[in-house]
Amino acid sequence: MASDTLHAASADEQWGGGRSPFNVSYGKLMMWYFLLSDAFTFSALLISYGTIRFMSPTWADPNEVFNGMPFIENANLPLGFVSIMTFILILSSVFVVRAVQEGHMMNKAGVVKWMFLGILGGAAFLGCQAWEWTHLIHGADHGHGMTLYRNTFGAPSSFGQLFFLITGFHGFHVFSGVVLNIIICIQAAAGVFERRGHYEMVEKIGLYWHFVDLVWVFVFLCFYLL
């Protein structure tokens, strides 16, 4: 009985209103739910990739498709360049975590510095993706490459369609993230969050930026590893 009363009291205290039972602000909670819905969108895209791959008699070998490297003519380095891209995105994510942590310390200069490094990482990733798309479209020896309608990898044209759709959709997320990061970085430098008294906006945008990194883990898995 005693424990029941105690339990009821604490539940009433938690859910009775006036405070967040999840111990986070409304904005941060809604960012989590937005990311959950976005996770389902990406899952649907990647699962349709799997379905079409399963119903196709032939498919491309990733070690053959993704073996190029900038500045090296006719390179044959399977997964080399995409590993660099993955590392760039992970590092960029880490830089933004550091910005969030400096925000907890109310250290304005630290937030701006790490946020700026995070933006550089995101821009570098987009540059890498632009090179990869160009390389795939034009082909290694300036012959025939991969477009939405044909490819030279012995795979149905849906391979190119899914590749450009899914990496493009992810790349657009990266682009939006870079734009949001730039806005946050400028606001932090202008002292907006210092006046507000907290850097929670950095955390919310940070959540989105890490999600982009999370999606890349699964894009990397489906297109480059499996």
Add this chain to the structure above:
Amino acid sequence: MAHHEPLDPAVYKSQVSAVWKATIWLTVITVVEVVAAIIYMEMYEAGEGPRLLLNGFFVVMSLLKAFFIVGEFMHMRYEKRALVLTVLVPTVFLIWFIIAFLWEGSAWLNARTFWEVIG
């Protein structure tokens, strides 16, 4: 929201080192995945070898990476349990989503092969 006091420096230090540790894990896992893919490519001709085993390894490693990103970078490990459950439990639907659609994909391939729609 009220003004926040700066975090306790000891807590800050432990959080910073936790994040760098997660970074090292993520990097090591990615390197191991790529090395495994290349070794496998050198060992077996295309379309041969225990591919299912390798793919299972890749999936497990990717889920481990997801754990580090969501848990440490997105700070999920330190959130209230109820919040964690409301975000993670709906993803259980994905298990059936994946099984059903891959099943459908291979059924299509069987049907197409059987009726000789394709060669």
